[in-house]
Amino acid sequence: MDPSLQTYxxxxxxxxxxxxxxLVGIASSALFLLNGRVCGISGIAGGLMTAPxxxxxxxxxxxxxxxxxxxxxARLDRDLFVFASEQxxxxxxxxxxxxxxxxxxxxxxxxxxxxxxxALGARRSIVxxxxxxxxxxxxxxxxxxxAGVP
Amino acid sequence: xxxxxVAYVCGVLFAVGLAVSGMTHPAKxxxxxxxxxxxxxLALVMGSGLAINALAFRFALRRPHPVWAKxxxxxxxxxxxxxxxxxxxxxxxxxxxxxxxxxxGLTSVPxxxxxxxxxxxAMLAAMVVYALLSRRRTSRGRxxxxxxxxxxDPQQAHEPFEPF
Numbered sequence: 001m002d003p004s005l006q007t008y009x010x011x012x013x014x015x016x017x018x019x020x021x022x023l024v025g026i027a028s029s030a031l032f033l034l035n036g037r038v039c040g041i042s043g044i045a046g047g048l049m050t051a052p053x054x055x056x057x058x059x060x061x062x063x064x065x066x067x068x069x070x071x072x073x074a075r076l077d078r079d080l081f082v083f084a085s086e087q088x089x090x091x092x093x094x095x096x097x098x099x100x101x102x103x104x105x106x107x108x109x110x111x112x113x114x115x116x117x118x119a120l121g122a123r124r125s126i127v128x129x130x131x132x133x134x135x136x137x138x139x140x141x142x143x144x145x146x147a148g149v150p
Numbered sequence: 151x152x153x154x155x156v157a158y159v160c161g162v163l164f165a166v167g168l169a170v171s172g173m174t175h176p177a178k179x180x181x182x183x184x185x186x187x188x189x190x191x192l193a194l195v196m197g198s199g200l201a202i203n204a205l206a207f208r209f210a211l212r213r214p215h216p217v218w219a220k221x222x223x224x225x226x227x228x229x230x231x232x233x234x235x236x237x238x239x240x241x242x243x244x245x246x247x248x249x250x251x252x253x254x255g256l257t258s259v260p261x262x263x264x265x266x267x268x269x270x271x272a273m274l275a276a277m278v279v280y281a282l283l284s285r286r287r288t289s290r291g292r293x294x295x296x297x298x299x300x301x302x303d304p305q306q307a308h309e310p311f312e313p314f
Binding site (some may be wrong): 001010011013014016017018019020021022023024025026027028029030033034035036037038039041042045046049050052057058059061062063064065066067068069070071073076077078080081082083087088089090091092093094095096097098099100101102103104105106107109110111113114115116117118119120122123124127129131132133134135136138139140141142143144145 | 151152154155156157158159160161162163164165166167168169170171172173174175176177178180183184185186189190191192194195196197198199200201202203204205206207209210215216217218219220221222223224225228230233234235236237238239240241242243244245246247248249250251252253255256257258259260261262263264265268269270271272273274275276277278279280281284285296
């Protein structure tokens with residue numbers, strides 16, 4: 001890993017984290033309060049392939065919002081996203097397969113289980129969140145500290 | 151139509167929240183998962199998001215129905231099964247490897263960041279494969295004997311589902 005990025009990564013940014021977290025919370029709360037939908041990104045994306053046709057337009061609209069938001073943000077400040085060799089495409093591909101498969105199998109990811117399910121006090125979500133944080137930490141421990149792979 | 155506008159605006163807001171908090175930087179995610187050089191930023195993102203959601207969801211559920219929808223689409227209460235634990239475990243490994251989860255990955259795609267594009271392409275492909283596999287199992291009529299139909303997916307409480 002590029003040493004400058006490592007410095008960045010170790011940099012604790014509490015104010016940005018809280019502000020961003022509040023925005024994410026407002027977005028998921030509004031989706032639930034107004035539309036009655038749980039804001040789980042893996043479920044919204046995965047549902048495009050499995051949900052009945054009437055249940056798809058809102059998913060497309062949400063994902064269009066996510067993508068167009070990302071588009072404008074990237075134009076405003078490219079540094080919000082990562083272009084350096086921090087992440088190899090090969091590793092990212094393997095990661096994508098695991099995340100795609102795992103989140104569908106567990107019916108949720110960081111947002112659906114972590115942000116929404118836990119907020120609802122769902123036991124399944126609390127367990128899922130504990131498990132993915134634990135295996136995530138174990139993975140980073142192995143790749144960074146044992147294998148020395150970035 | 152109203153629902154689509156809400157969904158779109160929520161998507162935009164969600165993207166802004168993720169980017170502002172630095173969650174579109176895989177290094178920041180990995181630093182949260184790295185207890186050796188722990189960066190607690192992600193915990194604060196989750197914490198503040200959770201605080202809002204815990205209040206708003208509780209408030210919302212006191213209503214008979216959502217403001218602009220007939221009902222709340224919530225997952226059926228299902229037991230904690232192998233599929234939940236194994237799936238979350240796989241997801242965590244991928245999360246720790248790539249530093250992306252689905253939201254930040256998708257938000258990063260329009261930037262053209264190669265790792266984000268590769269991540270999302272692989273993720274969507276895996277979701278398609280999973281959907282095909284579970285459809286095949288369902289159509290073969292091999293429903294789970296305990297009658298588990300929709301373990302937990304908020305969006306798919308009505309979808310038959312076969313845990314692996």
